[in-house]
Amino acid sequence: MAPSSAPAVGFLYPGYSAEDDYPRLEGILADAGARVRLPLVHTDIGEDAHRVDALLEMGSARRLADRVEEVKRHDVQAVVWSCTSASFVFGWEGAKEQVRELSATAELPASSTSFAFAHAVQALGAERVAIAATYPEDVAALFTSFLKAAGSEVVSMRGSGIITAAEVGTWGREEVLALARGGDHPEAQAVLLPDTALHSAAWIPDLERELGKPVLTANQVTVWEGLRLLGQPVDCPALGALFTR
Structure with a gap:
């Protein structure tokens, strides 16, 4: 892990x-030579x-502000709200306001x-994407709208109907691979799995080999x-194509 003096987000x-x-x-990242902390x-x-x-309350300014001082004690230089659904649920402008308030x-x-x-879709140069979501269909549809507002074409969207993050967190490699396969589309240039409750860090190369994108x-x-x-x-x-320069 990076030393305590390393830059941190x-x-x-x-x-x-x-x-x-x-x-x-x-x-x-440390194995790749990066000197960064992720508290x-x-x-x-x-x-x-x-x-x-529930997602609107989860992502409320009050709930985020309650933990800001705690994360700042780690001597961070930036902060990220590590949640997809409780940010896009506010819509494009509402999510921008959420980030502005957090920054302030x-x-x-x-x-x-x-x-x-x-930003990652833009960095990859992908114009057409597929969404393989753990969420119920109505929540996944809101992510589709968010990406469209960002300029992406969503060629397919699949929800899995999972209600709780706790359940998603129990999924292992085979469930994650099945989610990605089921949500892929021939016209998609990238496949998106939008849930921070979903383990994935160890399997990104496997996912990209499986889907070929x-x-x-x-x-x-x-x-x-x-x-x-x-x-x-x-x-x-x-960590996949996104991290390959």
Whole structure:
């Protein structure tokens, strides 16, 4: 892991599910020669439900602000709201306001996983994408709308109907591979798996070999976005096409 003096991006992570992806990602980056810390602080999510009303409360300015001072104690230079659904659920403009408020509260550059996906798709040069979501269909459809607002063409979208992050966090390699395969589309130039509750850090090369195209997962793009905010790109093929320069 990186020394305590290394640059750091802090993550506000909702509840407990796949937070162990972050030390795993830090270790993979360290193996690639990156000198960066990825401290994570858990937020109080209220109700664990992929339901619009619960997600709006989960991503409220109050809940995020409650943990800002804690994450700043890690001497971070940027902060990212590590949640897709409780950012895109606010819509494009609402998600921008969420990030503006987080940045103002933290007095640091800020972003969220939803914008991480939008920026990552642009960085790959992918015009057409497929969404393989753990969420119910109505929530996944809101992510489709968010990506369209970012200028992406969504050629297919598949929801899995999973209500809680806790359940998603129990999925292993085979379930994640099946999710990606089921959500792929021949016309898609990249496949997106938008849920930070989903473990994926250890399997990104497997996912891309299986599908034969870039795969973007929530925790992967969230960390990439943090490095982007730090102005510290990293060449790390072990984390897929997005990290391969």
